[in-house]
Amino acid sequence: MSRNPETGTQTGTQTGTQTGPETGPETGPETGPETGRPETGPDPDARWLAAVMHSAFFLLLVASAARFLQHHRGEPRAPWVIALSAALAVCYGAGLVLGITGRPDVARPTRAHLVWLTGVTALWAVLVLLAPSFAWCAIPLFVTGLRTLPTVPALALVTGVTVLVVVSQNRLADGFDPNLTIVPVAVAAVTAGVITHMRRQAVRLRESERRAGMLDERQRLSMEIHDALAQGLSSQTMLLQAAERSWDTDPDAARDHLRTASRIGARNLAEARRLVQDLAPSDLADATLEQALRAVADRQPAPPTTFTVDGTPRPLPDRVQSTLVRIAQGALANTAEHAAAHRAVLTLTYLDDQVVLDIADDGRGFDPARPRSPTGRGHGLPAIQARAAQLGATLTVESAPGQGTVISVAVPLEPHP
Structure with missing residues (x-):
């Protein structure tokens, strides 16, 4: 240890402590100018959620089509339902291939994403009116809208989709069914509440990190x-x-x-x-x-x-x-x-x-x-x-x-x- 240059004695107290291993040449945690914060890419959890959501949509679409054919194979509307199912699958898949399905960390959705989401929702709406069993595909649409649209348009989309699901399910039951009315509303409310809360938490976290x-x-x-x-x-x-x-x-x-x-x-x-x-x-x-x-x-x-x-x-x-x-x-x-x-x-x-x-x-x-x-x-x-x-x-x-x-x-x- 160095000593006082005049008195040659060591005085005072040790106030510093070792805080961790040296990070090596140019490979330490800092990535910005000397003390900049690390830059991160897309959230891997968001990618995982998107993969699960897209996979669930195709699974629900196939299951709904199979159920419809099982019960309504010879009906006149069957060709239309199959054609619309195929069109919906192609439209949804095109969004994935083109990368326009939307990202939750983008402040404003792109025009291509809005066109894609509108087309998917319109095809699904027509399909549900023809075959109410396709109503289950609404859940991935809920999640997509809530993750990629601003709060007000997202909630408007969820409300419209929920109304359509309730109407189609009650038509399928040939009358008003409290269970088929309350359950879709509850599912939509929980989904909207959870995802909206998560988005606001993410916004607050980003603001905190920015500060x-x-x-x-x-x-x-x-x-x-x-x-x-x-x-x-x-x-x-x-x-x-x-x-x-x-x-x-x-x-x-x-x-x-x-x-x-x-x-x-x-x-x-x-x-x-x-x-x-x-x-x-x-x-x-x-x-x-x-x-x-x-x-x-x-x-x-x-x-x-x-x-x-x-x-x-x-x-x-x-x-x-x-x-x-x-x-x-x-x-x-x-x-x-x-x-x-x-x-x-x-x-x-x-x-x-x-x-x-x-x-x-x-x-x-x-x-x-x-x-x-x-x-x-x-x-x-x-x-x-x-x-x-x-x-x-x-x-x-x-x-x-x-x-x-x-x-x-x-x-x-x-x-x-």
């Missing part, structure tokens, strides 16, 4: 701005203040400070553009991790910061490199703004199964149990904790008032062969 994604993105941008830009802006402020103090007494030094501040401003502009484009830190452009961390340390005018490497450098995943550079930037920005330190040390240590980044300073320190600054801003340490958690790293913060601070981030890696 969570927005909050994650806001947190990511907050961390990026703090870690990538705050260090440079703090350095610029200090250099400009130094230039102002030495403007009359040492013009050459003042000009050097201004030139350095200008270079830092240009780099900050490049960082801002990279943040907008979701790219890696500019220090890593055409540079190794060690070179990038050394550049971060060299840009720190106050306190002066040294960078050292222990162990044999090894290739690391891009995600790990980017995160370690961001952590270093954020920690040194905190040091410059809050620590009032005389010097700081940035150390990168390569071990067999992990890489460790230590940021130590000899400043005023703080109580790790109350990490927020007196100004109440305190974005630095939470951002470091969040970044460490993304890598499944162990974060340790050692500090006490007046005794400096050591921040250590240990990222687990595959054992080095």
Whole structure:
């Protein structure tokens, strides 16, 4: 463990815990820009339900046709019923082949889907009027309409289909039958209630995920701005203040400070553009991790910061490199703004199964149990904790008032062969 660069002692308490295994190069759970949420394809449960529903429709259609032929084979309407049954099967199957049967995750149904559903429903309605035994095919139509239409049209479709089923069943019974009237209505009501509830739950879940994604993105941008830009802006402020103090007494030094501040401003502009484009830190452009961390340390005018490497450098995943550079930037920005330190040390240590980044300073320190600054801003340490958690790293913060601070981030890696 790194020690305070001034006192050589370890102080404070460990506040970070290992949160999980390192996810490997470019194959971790994140799929969006650094903290984006995973993108998912069509819901497999929805595909399974659709397959069951379509299969049930064809089974009910075949069973209804078989029942009709069993009891009404020689009747004049038999050819019409068989022809309509075949037409309904072809129409329904065409929708499956063309992929226009509708998806429940689409906000508005397509025109092709509406035409297909209207044609299927019209053929079924004529068929039921000729042969009431085909009324059982209404259940898949219920489900299709409720899953793919907006709520009001879907409920209107269910109501119309239910009325037609009740009328046809009572005709089949040669009079009013309470059982044949109540049962279809109950089945339709339960089906409509369950599927409408499921759809609304799905909408609420998507909205919740959208809000969570927005909050994650806001947190990511907050961390990026703090870690990538705050260090440079703090350095610029200090250099400009130094230039102002030495403007009359040492013009050459003042000009050097201004030139350095200008270079830092240009780099900050490049960082801002990279943040907008979701790219890696500019220090890593055409540079190794060690070179990038050394550049971060060299840009720190106050306190002066040294960078050292222990162990044999090894290739690391891009995600790990980017995160370690961001952590270093954020920690040194905190040091410059809050620590009032005389010097700081940035150390990168390569071990067999992990890489460790230590940021130590000899400043005023703080109580790790109350990490927020007196100004109440305190974005630095939470951002470091969040970044460490993304890598499944162990974060340790050692500090006490007046005794400096050591921040250590240990990222687990595959054992080095």
